[in-house]
Amino acid sequence: ETGVTQTPRHLVMGMTNKKSLKCEQHLGHNAMYWYKQSAKKPLELMFVYNFKEQTENNSVPSRFSPECPNSSHLFLHLHTLQPEDSALYLCASSQDLSSGPNTGELFFGEGSRLTVL
Amino acid sequence: SQKIEQNSEALNIQEGKTATLTCNYTNYSPAYLQWYRQDPGRGPVFLLLIRENEKEKRKERLKVTFDTTLKQSLFHITASQPADSATYLCAPFGNEKLTFGTGTRLTIIP
Numbered sequence: 001e002t003g004v005t006q007t008p009r010h011l012v013m014g015m016t017n018k019k020s021l022k023c024e025q026h027l028g029h030n031a032m033y034w035y036k037q038s039a040k041k042p043l044e045l046m047f048v049y050n051f052k053e054q055t056e057n058n059s060v061p062s063r064f065s066p067e068c069p070n071s072s073h074l075f076l077h078l079h080t081l082q083p084e085d086s087a088l089y090l091c092a093s094s095q096d097l098s099s100g101p102n103t104g105e106l107f108f109g110e111g112s113r114l115t116v117l
Numbered sequence: 118s119q120k121i122e123q124n125s126e127a128l129n130i131q132e133g134k135t136a137t138l139t140c141n142y143t144n145y146s147p148a149y150l151q152w153y154r155q156d157p158g159r160g161p162v163f164l165l166l167i168r169e170n171e172k173e174k175r176k177e178r179l180k181v182t183f184d185t186t187l188k189q190s191l192f193h194i195t196a197s198q199p200a201d202s203a204t205y206l207c208a209p210f211g212n213e214k215l216t217f218g219t220g221t222r223l224t225i226i227p
Binding site: 002004040041042043045090092105106107108109110111113 | 126163
């Protein structure tokens with residue numbers, strides 16, 4: 001148990017569906033991240049939030065829409081996805097950006113395995 | 118652009134031997150480097166962080182080295198066990214970014 005919980009663990013959706021991935025951290029951290037992991041590719045950073053404010057959007061297509069209502073919760077809203085969006089989506093948290101990636105570790109959730117048909 | 122290479126995609130080591138994984142980076146100078154372990158279908162788990170001014174770091178059976186001249190980090194697991202089988206990711210931090218390698222899948226053979 002890493003203190004970062006992701007739901008659902010598995011999701012199958014059609015290209016016209018709308019769904020959301022949820023992440024909750026119980027570590028008192030202030031920075032939260034979405035990563036995409038595809039087979040044989042390195043982890044790709046998608047979005048970063050620090051104290052609920054988005055600080056990074058790594059040229060992610062608009063069919064992925066993040067939401068961070070507070071420092072403990074992070075969502076990734078999905079709509080009109082493509083089959084190539086099928087991947088493992090990982091949420092992570094760290095203390096905050098002044099101490100997180102600069103000096104410390106990322107705490108990852110178990111991921112949401114997304115399949116787009 | 119900055120590039121990270123982790124030696125082989127897969128590595129098989131006999132139980133009890135030392136496993137050595139390599140992480141090479143080019144086109145930047147990371148301030149520090151992290152190593153993570155990832156089991157199939159799970160998220161990565163942090164193992165060790167080594168800074169640019171540290172030559173070596175140890176934690177139980179794990180040892181990490183950081184050679185800024187060679188632009189390389191080595192990750193060693195001594196007295197390897199089948200439970201050490203997993204994918205190991207290196208992640209150098211430089212240019213205000215933590216960038217992950219593709220990982221090395223390590224299998225310890227009993």
